[in-house]
Amino acid sequence: MKLGTIVNEKSGSVPEDGRDQLLALLEELGHEVALPASLEADLEEQVAGLNAAGVEAIAVWGGDGTICTVLQTSSDRTPVLVLPGGTMNLLPKRLHAGELNWKKIVETVLASPKSEWIPAGEVGRQRFYVAALFGQLTHLGESREAVREGALLEAVSILTDKDTLDVESSLEVEVNLAGERRAFPATAAAVLPDADGGLEIAVVAPDNHLDLAAAALDAMVKGWREGAHFHAAGAASIRMRHAKGDAISATLDGEPCEPGESVSVTYIAKAACVLVAGGGT
Template identity: 35%
Template sequence: MNHTQDTAIRPATARSVSRAGVVINPNGGSVPADGREIIDAVLSGMGVPAHFEIVDHDCEAACQRVLEQDVDIIIVWGGDGTVACALNTLRSDDPPVLPLPGGTMNMLHKFVHGADLDPGTCLKTVLENPVEMDIAAGEVLEHRFYVGALLGGLTRLAAPREALRNADLLQAVTEFGEANAFGLDTPMRCLSDTGARQDAQALGIFLSEDPARPGFDVLATAPESLLDLAYTGLTGLLADWRNAWGVERGFASRVDVEALESSGIEATLDGEPVTLPRHARFTLVRKAARVLTARGT
């Protein structure tokens, strides 16, 4: 695998869209109930027939069903996790993915399309002038992620965060209490290829937000008290963890993480929970997937 080439935005090669595959996750944080009708109206107005698949509980299966159709592009309307699932399901010679923002954070969509995240605008702009973009990913063991990985006890905040997204405050409080996210029992050591070394209770390994500078933004926090960790955790619940208080930052293309007092590492990769072994290496895949972007060339 070539790790010397930078992430690139380049015009698609004489691409004409004659038929689109559409994967919609109705459980996305901002996908409306009439999402299929909205997309169908836009595509019909542009003369593009489509095959639709609605995600129930298995995003990968929905993507596989779309691949069985003769399509030129695959439109994926959902959050970061839905798009990551689609990208991990597809092979390099499969049609490129057009991600439409349908989640709460939409961090991958912001990276791909820029500031304008109106789904209809993204769709029309891409169909009028398809532009292909190679995007990077992080890889640990055989898992790939396109936004970021969170490691440590704060990953237990995933459930209460989802409850808050659904405006279920009571459920959020219940999940928060059961998560025990503030247990200071997850010490880790992080060593990057730049030589930086950090000890932390929580780590974030995020893909760079700059397409011209692929790599990892490495965030670490080692709070001195439960109150400090609580503040960081609540910031992560309500906003981007990168903006949390008390976080040290670094940049790398390879990161080795070791759990100091446990046999495994609690983690979420693009929001999906996974348990990693005690020693885990995160590497950068500079050209991991092809997407269609609403950015200009």
């Protein structure tokens, strides 16, 4: 197989000689390797150059930001082999059954490669493939890992004893669900692209800290979907606005952003083509 390679050696868990290690392994496994024409070019140019060179797949080793950019700019006909090189590695975990050893992933996937499409949610022009969180909780660093996992209520449970936690329902959320629009206030909302179709949303809208704590306890016992004040799957689109006109805080696959005082989240069924194991021998 002719494989293009993109490696961000500045990512959290990629070694300084990561590119050389990846190239050596691919060549050892008998694959033809292609490098971007310029390693100094931006990621979009590197991806375009590899596609123009006729690679059959692109192996990307980097953090969430690097992986997302490559997925968004890769050709529909060129699957991406996603390797964990960041801090949380949410998408690599999901695609490779929790495996985080990049060498094992390369060997396993290339032994029986299979191309498959994955969905995404989109906010503006930015996509997320695992989870997005909107609202107050995105400011609170101690819950960052739970936020990155999309575990909204787990994040809440960590923070219920914080004096600074604001339970005011400042978000106005509107969900388009099976042609019916439902609107409600929320303190925070988690949104996930559902592989079965549409967006999944869970929101917290507590009246007080005790209500917040109760929701968090339900989440720990039953799971965050059951513990949410509102949960729905299969939404075609979701809109949110800040009741006071402030910018909405958000994380998209763990990356913080402020998309503005209003947000529109849409579902993309075939957002990226990835390379995973399971193609047979």
